[in-house]
Every structure is written in structure tokens, then in C-alpha cells.
Amino acid sequence: MAVTFVASSQLPTQWGTFTMHGFVDDENGKEHVVLTMGDIADGKPVLGRLHSECLTGDALFSLRCDCGFQLEAALKAIAAEGRGALLYLRQEGRGIGLMNKIRAYNLQDQGADTVEANERLGFGADMRDYGICRPMLEHLGIRSLKLLTNNPRKVKALEEFGIPVAERLPLQFGLNPFNRKYLATKAGKLGHMLGNLHQAEAD
Numbered sequence: 216m217a218v219t220f221v222a223s224s225q226l227p228t229q230w231g232t233f234t235m236h237g238f239v240d241d242e243n244g245k246e247h248v249v250l251t252m253g254d255i256a257d258g259k260p261v262l263g264r265l266h267s268e269c270l271t272g273d274a275l276f277s278l279r280c281d282c283g284f285q286l287e288a289a290l291k292a293i294a295a296e297g298r299g300a301l302l303y304l305r306q307e308g309r310g311i312g313l314m315n316k317i318r319a320y321n322l323q324d325q326g327a328d329t330v331e332a333n334e335r336l337g338f339g340a341d342m343r344d345y346g347i348c349r350p351m352l353e354h355l356g357i358r359s360l361k362l363l364t365n366n367p368r369k370v371k372a373l374e375e376f377g378i379p380v381a382e383r384l385p386l387q388f389g390l391n392p393f394n395r396k397y398l399a400t401k402a403g404k405l406g407h408m409l410g411n412l413h414q415a416e417a418d
């Protein structure tokens with residue numbers, strides 16, 4: 216997999232000023248963004264997040280999932296450390312796209328869980344491919360990560376293409392009555408490491 220680096224700029228946020236790097240996937244034209252802070256090319260493990268696009272959670276305040284809360288927590292953690300990288304990956308709906316995610320939500324409104332809904336639409340439970348991260352991390356000089364995630368597939372994918380995960384740091388935020396079933400299904404069917412759902416809600 217290959218990407219073309221386009222440009223970098225400053226991106227001030229309420230937690231600090233990040234540098235925003237734009238890349239285009241050479242295969243499908245998808246536009247990915249990486250937000251970085253500090254010296255990430257010094258060879259030491261970098262606090263990092265592979266964040267899969269979720270328009271509804273990241274931008275439209277949806278409580279159906281935990282994405283927006285995780286995005287905010289990851290940016291805050293990176294800003295607090297003064298060093299890190301968040302890869303904003305255009306993998307909407309676990310890779311099935313926004314319109315199909317809305318179709319899946321429609322099935323979930325009628326009782327299906329998140330995995331069953333994908334399957335009824337003819338998709339796998341999780342269609343994401345993390346291969347595109349490798350050339351972006353290489354371009355930025357990141358050699359290993361302290362990864363903010365509850366998803367063991369992300370750790371496995373990175374290690375398989377040669378980016379060691381020095382540490383996995385849990386990222387449990389935003390549990391609420393609307394996403395309780397969704398998170399329980401992720402833990403039960405998708406292998407997410409969500410140790411204490413009640414604790415997350417209390418936070």
C-alpha cells in the first residue's frame with residue numbers, strides 16, 4: 216500500500232496546537248489526516264491512536280457509539296504528554312461507508328446487534344484494513360507506538376507490518392445507555408478489551 220504526502224499545517228485546538236499532515240491513498244484516493252505533536256521521529260515509542268472515521272460520533276454528537284469521546288480523550292492525552300500522533304483513518308462504518316452504516320443502524324433499530332446488522336447487509340463484521348498506516352508512520356519517522364485502543368486487531372495489524380506496540384493503553388470513555396449494548400457486543404463478538412463497562416460510565 217502506498218500514500219502520497221500532500222502538505223502539513225498547524226491545527227490549533229482547545230487542548231493545544233497540533234501539526235496536521237495530509238495524505239492521499241494511492242489506491243482509492245481516500246484522504247487521511249495525521250495530527251502530531253512534539254518530536255515523534257526520535258526513535259522512542261510514540262503515544263498514538265489509530266482512529267477510524269465515525270461522522271456520527273466524531274462530528275454529530277451521536278451517543279450510539281463511543282468514538283467521539285475516544286477522539287477527544289486521545290487528543291487530550293497526546294496534548295498532556297506534549298508528544299504523540301493521531302491517525303484519522305477514513306474507514307467510516309468499520310470500512311463499509313456512511314450510507315451502509317446508516318442501513319446497519321436501521322437494522323439495529325429493529326433489534327439486530329452491530330455484527331448481525333453488518334452480516335445481514337452482506338459485509339463482514341469488520342472490513343477495516345490498517346495497511347495504509349505503515350507508509351504514513353514511515354513518512355513521519357514513527358518506529359513504535361504506545362497505542363491507545365481497546366481493539367486487539369489494531370495491535371496485531373501494526374506488529375504484522377513491522378511497527379512494534381511497546382504498550383497498549385485502554386481508552387474507555389463515553390459509556391451511556393444508548394451504547395451499552397453496542398459496547399457489550401464489541402467485547403463479546405469482536406474481542407475488544409473493555410474491562411469494566413460500569414467504571415467507564417462512572418468516569
Ligand SMILES: Nc1nc2c(ncn2[C@@H]2O[C@H](COP(=O)(O)OP(=O)(O)OP(=O)(O)O)[C@@H](O)[C@H]2O)c(=O)[nH]1
Pocket residue numbers: 265266267268269270280281282285306307308309310311316319320329333363364365366369386401407
Ligand atoms: N458497521 C458499523 N460500524 C460502526 C458501528 N458503530 C460504529 N461504527 C464504526 O466503527 C468504527 C470504530 O470502531 P469501534 O469498533 O468503535 O472501535 P475500534 O476503532 O475498533 O477500537 P478502539 O481503538 O478501541 O476504539 C468507526 O469507523 C465507526 O464509524 C455500527 O454499528 N456498524
Ligand SMILES: [Zn+2]
Pocket residue numbers: 269271272273280281282283
Ligand atoms: Zn462511532
